Amino acid sequence: MSYAVKEMFLTLQGEGVQAGRRAVFLRFAGCNLWSGREQDRASAICRFCDTDFVGTDGLGGGKFADADGLADAALGFWGGEEEGRYIVLTGGEPMLQIDDALVDALHARHFTIAIESNGTLPVHPGIDWVCISPKAGSDVVQRSGHELKLVWPQPGGGHSLADVDAMSEWPFDHHLIQPLDDAHARDNARAAIALVMDRPQWRLTVQAHKYLGLR
Ligand SMILES: C[S@@+](CC[C@H](N)C(=O)[O-])C[C@H]1O[C@@H](n2cnc3c(N)ncnc32)[C@H](O)[C@@H]1O
């Protein structure tokens, strides 16, 4: 199978329990919850996306004909360092494209593989670190993993506090609240903090890369 990649880059994981970790980010093109076009945002299932995942024109992006070529390119971004190879598969929705061949090719190059997924498709069982970020109005089938990362607050029609309490029962190792980044970021952070103060089983995570000037 071939792969459509928006961009690839070396940075630090900015979010979640693995924040601060050196990581290659592989951002796949395309998502099943939004076309990525601004004119479709208001009618999309997921309306608050902070990411351009349309096309294959980003730095390090392109169409890759096979898994070995894509995994070699990822290793090129990691560089010569042998220790701690870590790759985050994101998008867009990465589970639209991840297959056995890619998981095997990355493992063959000694990468630990993480995923950022909306959970509407079952995550590939070979992935080593599973982060799921549910979106209201979508059918979340992947209800277990390492971290559940819920964006909060959820603008009009989003998840309710009852939904949050239901999700706290889903078997994840970590239940995380991530403040919504939009024009009201300060108010959103306050709301996210208030939620965690009321519900200590949830922890706050912030998008550290946005404060640090990282990609
Ligand atoms: C761009 S998404 C790509 C992966 C996958 N489609 C998903 O939604 O999990 C990566 C992460 O960014 C989060 N995210 C997207 N837009 C955001 C925003 N405006 N504020 C905070 N987090 C956001 C998502 O919820 C997800 O956890």
Ligand SMILES: Nc1nc2[nH]cc(C(=O)O)c2c(=O)[nH]1
């Ligand atoms: N540094 C950095 N950390 C991230 N964690 C999740 C991201 C994503 O867009 O999936 C992301 C991202 O875009 N950059």
Ligand code: SF4
């Ligand atoms: S599901 Fe993820 S990639 Fe798709 S629109 Fe929502 S945040 Fe963006």
Ligand SMILES: [Mg+2]
């Ligand atoms: Mg991002």
